[in-house]
Amino acid sequence: MREFLHMPNTAESHSTAGGVAAINAPSTPTAVTGIAPEEIKRYMQLYAANPLFGYHDKWIISDNPYRRPIDQQAVTRHDFSRPLKREEAFGSSALAAQRMLFNVYETDFVFLPEKDFAAKRADFESFYSNENKLLGELIRPTLETHLFGFLEEEIDISGKWSAAAVESYLRHLIENHERSEIDILSAVLSSLDPEKAALTLLIQVAGDFLTESSSSARNLLGKFGLVQSELFKIAIDDYGYGVHKAKHSTLFESTLETCGLATEAHAYWHFYLTGSLALNNYYHYVCRDHSKFFRAIGAIAVGESLFAHTCRKFSEMLRAVFGNRVDTYYFDEHYHIDAHHGRMATENVVAPAIAKYGDSVIPEIVRGMEELQSITSLADDDFMAQLIWADDLEGQRTAASRIHQSGLSQDAESRITTAVLRKGDPISTRACDADSLWLVESGTLELVAGHDRSIQIEAGEGIVVLRGRLHGASSVSPECLYHVYELKD
Ligand SMILES: [Fe+2]
Ligand SMILES: [Fe+2]
Numbered sequence: 001m002r003e004f005l006h007m008p009n010t011a012e013s014h015s016t017a018g019g020v021a022a023i024n025a026p027s028t029p030t031a032v033t034g035i036a037p038e039e040i041k042r043y044m045q046l047y048a049a050n051p052l053f054g055y056h057d058k059w060i061i062s063d064n065p066y067r068r069p070i071d072q073q074a075v076t077r078h079d080f081s082r083p084l085k086r087e088e089a090f091g092s093s094a095l096a097a098q099r100m101l102f103n104v105y106e107t108d109f110v111f112l113p114e115k116d117f118a119a120k121r122a123d124f125e126s127f128y129s130n131e132n133k134l135l136g137e138l139i140r141p142t143l144e145t146h147l148f149g150f151l152e153e154e155i156d157i158s159g160k161w162s163a164a165a166v167e168s169y170l171r172h173l174i175e176n177h178e179r180s181e182i183d184i185l186s187a188v189l190s191s192l193d194p195e196k197a198a199l200t201l202l203i204q205v206a207g208d209f210l211t212e213s214s215s216s217a218r219n220l221l222g223k224f225g226l227v228q229s230e231l232f233k234i235a236i237d238d239y240g241y242g243v244h245k246a247k248h249s250t251l252f253e254s255t256l257e258t259c260g261l262a263t264e265a266h267a268y269w270h271f272y273l274t275g276s277l278a279l280n281n282y283y284h285y286v287c288r289d290h291s292k293f294f295r296a297i298g299a300i301a302v303g304e305s306l307f308a309h310t311c312r313k314f315s316e317m318l319r320a321v322f323g324n325r326v327d328t329y330y331f332d333e334h335y336h337i338d339a340h341h342g343r344m345a346t347e348n349v350v351a352p353a354i355a356k357y358g359d360s361v362i363p364e365i366v367r368g369m370e371e372l373q374s375i376t377s378l379a380d381d382d383f384m385a386q387l388i389w390a391d392d393l394e395g396q397r398t399a400a401s402r403i404h405q406s407g408l409s410q411d412a413e414s415r416i417t418t419a420v421l422r423k424g425d426p427i428s429t430r431a432c433d434a435d436s437l438w439l440v441e442s443g444t445l446e447l448v449a450g451h452d453r454s455i456q457i458e459a460g461e462g463i464v465v466l467r468g469r470l471h472g473a474s475s476v477s478p479e480c481l482y483h484v485y486e487l488k489d
Contacts, residue, residue: 030081033141037081040142047100047135048075052126055426056270059448059472064120065111065265066127070099071430080142083149090274090382090468091433094147098277101143102207104136105284109214111265144285147278148371155370161362163354169366170305170346173373178309185317187384192391198321200390200450202261203268204276204383208283209252209330210265213238215283216300219293225356227297230348234304234341251330255318258327270429271451273470275382282375286368294353294361298368301350305342311335382468389469390449397455400437400462408437408485416484421445421475429472435487436465438473443480448472457482 029036047053053070061067071092078093088094107128113120126132184201191197217235220228240246253263262268283303286296315331354362389396416436421443429448438447439462447463448454449471456476457463464487465471473482 030142030145033138035138037142040139041080043135043138044075044080044100044142045072047132047139048072048096050126050132052123052132053099053103055428057424057426059270059427059451060262060267061269062262062267063113063115063264064123065113066120066123068099068103068266068269069428070103071096071428074430075100080146083145083152084147086150086154086378088433089150089278089378090385090431092431093433095274095277095431095470097143097146098274098281100136100139101147101281101284102277104140104143105215105281105288106211107133107136108218108288109211114264147281148285151371151374154374155367157363157366157370161366162359163351163362166350166354166362166365167346169369170301170350173302173369174305174309174342177306180309182310182313184380184383185313187387188317189320191387194321196450196453197387197391198318199259199261199452200271200387201383202256202259203271203451204273204379206252206256206261206268207266207272207276208280210249210263212249212252215280215287216296218284218287219290219296222290227349227353227356230344230352231297231300233348234300234344237337237341248330248333251327251333254327255330258325259318259322268451270427270472271470273379273382273386274431274468275379279375279379282372286371292364292368294357294364295368295371297345297349297353298365299372300368301342301345301365302369302372304338304345308335308338308342311338385466386450386469389466390453393447393449393453393455393463396464396466397457397461399464400439403437403464403487404439404462414486414488416486418481418483421473421480421482423475423478425475427472427474429470431468431470432465434467436467437485437487438463438465439483439485441481441483443475443477443482445480445482446474446476448474 030040033040048070049072052066053068054072056067056069074092074096078096080093080097084091084094084097111127112124117124188194188197188201213235216231220232220235222228236242238248240248240250244250256263266272283296283299286292286299311331311334315328315335318326318328318331350365354365438445438457440457440459442459444459445457446454447457447465449469455463
C-alpha cells in the first residue's frame with residue numbers, strides 16, 4: 001500500500017539548490033531532543049563515519065543492502081540545525097541528510113543479501129548494531145526538521161473541514177489526476193534516449209517498490225479497531241497473501257529484470273535522486289511516528305487513490321520504450337487493485353477514522369494529503385531536471401568550452417578545488433549548491449550523471465555541472481588532474 005505516486009506537476013517551478021550553509025549553530029538545546037546542536041552534529045559525523053556508509057568502489061552496489069554511501073564531507077560541512085527552504089531541497093545538505101535519514105529509518109526493516117551471507121555478516125551486524133541504531137535515533141529528529149520543516153510553513157490547513165469536504169477534495173484530486181498524462185512519463189518519452197530515461201525512472205522507484213508497503217505497514221501493530229483491519233487488507237494485497245511470487249515487490253523485480261536491471265535492494269544507491277529519497281523518507285516520517293497517524297492515513301489515501309492511473313500510464317510508457325520484452329505486470333496489477341485500494345483507503349480508513357475520532361483529526365488528515373503531493377512534486381521536479389541535464393551532457397561540454405575560451409573572470413568564477421583522481425579510486429555521487437565548471441588539465445575524466453549515463457572529458461576540455469544535479473566522477477586514465485570553479489553568474 002505504500003506507493004510511489006506521481007501526478008501532474010502543478011507546483012510552481014523551484015530553483016534547485018541554495019547556498020552552502022555555514023556552521024553557525026545556536027548553542028541552545030533543540031526543542032526536539034534537548035541536546036545542543038553541536039552535540040547532534042558530532043553524532044551525525046560519527047554516524048556518517050560508519051565504514052558501511054563510506055565511499056564504494058563500484059557504481060552498482062551488488063547484493064549488499066548495508067552499504068549505503070553518505071557524503072561524509074558534506075556532513076562535516078553543513079549546518080543541519082535549521083529547516084531547509086524548498087528551493088534548497090536538491091542541494092548538498094539535503095542529499096546528505098536524506099541519505100542519512102533513509103538509513104536511519106531502514107534499520108527497522110529486515111534486509112538480507114541474496115547470496116554469500118557469511119561474507120557480509122560483519123556488515124549485517126554493523127548495520128543492525130545498537131551503536132548504529134542509537135546514533136541514528138539521536139540525529140533523526142534534527143534531520144526530519146531539516147528536511148521536512150518547510151512543509152509546516154508551506155501548508156496551511158484553514159477553513160471549515162468536514163468528512164464530506166475531505167471526500168470531495170479527494171474526488172477532485174483523482175479526477176484531475178486521471179485526466180493527466182503524468183509529466184515524468186511524458187519526460188521519459190520525449191527524452192533523447194527514452195530507454196536510459198526509463199531505466200533512470202525505474203531506479204528511482206526501486207528504492208520504494210522493492211520494499212513495497214513496508215513503511216506504511218508500520219501502522220498495523222497496536223490496537224485501534226476497525227480501521228486497523230482495513231489498513232491490514234491493503235497490506236496483505238501488497239504482500240500477495242503470503243504467496244511470494246504474487247508479492248508486489250516480486251512482480252516489480254521481474255520488471256527490473258526484463259529491463260536488464262539488478263533486483264537487489266539499493267543496488268543503485270548512488271543514483272537515487274534527492275527528491276526520490278525525500279518521497280521515500282516522507283512515508284517513513286509520518287508512518288513511523290504514530291503521533292502523525294492521521295497525517296499518515298491522509299497520505300496513504302492519496303497515494304493509493306492516484307496510483308492506479310499512474311500505473312496504467314507507467315505500463316504504457318514501458319511498453320512504448322521497451323516493446324514486448326518488458327514485464328509490465330506489476331503496473332497492470334496495480335491499475336486494477338489500486339482503484340480498489342484507493343476506495344478502501346478513503347471509504348474504509350479515512351471516513352471511519354473521522355467518524356470515530358472526530359472532526360478535529362481532519363486537519364491532520366488533510367495535511368498528510370497536501371504534504372504528500374508537495375513532496376511528490378519535488379521528486380518529479382528533481383527527476384525531470386536530472387533527465388534534461390543528463391540528456392544534454394554534450395551541450396554542457398560545449399558550454400564549458402565557451403566559458404573557458406571567453407576566459408575565466410575573477411568576478412564570475414572562483415576556484416573551489418583542484419583534485420587528482422586515480423583509476424580505481426573510491427567513488428561517490430553528490431550534488432552541489434551552485435553551477436560549476438570542471439576543467440580537465442591532464443588525463444581523462446568520466447563524469448557520471450546516472451546509471452549508464454556518463455561522458456568522457458579529455459585534457460583541455462571541460463563540462464558544466466548544474467546545481468542540484470546528482471553527479472559522480474572517476475578517472476579513465478591512470479591519473480586525472482582537474483579543476484572545479486564555482487560559476488557565480
Ligand atoms: Fe495499493
Ligand atoms: Fe502494491
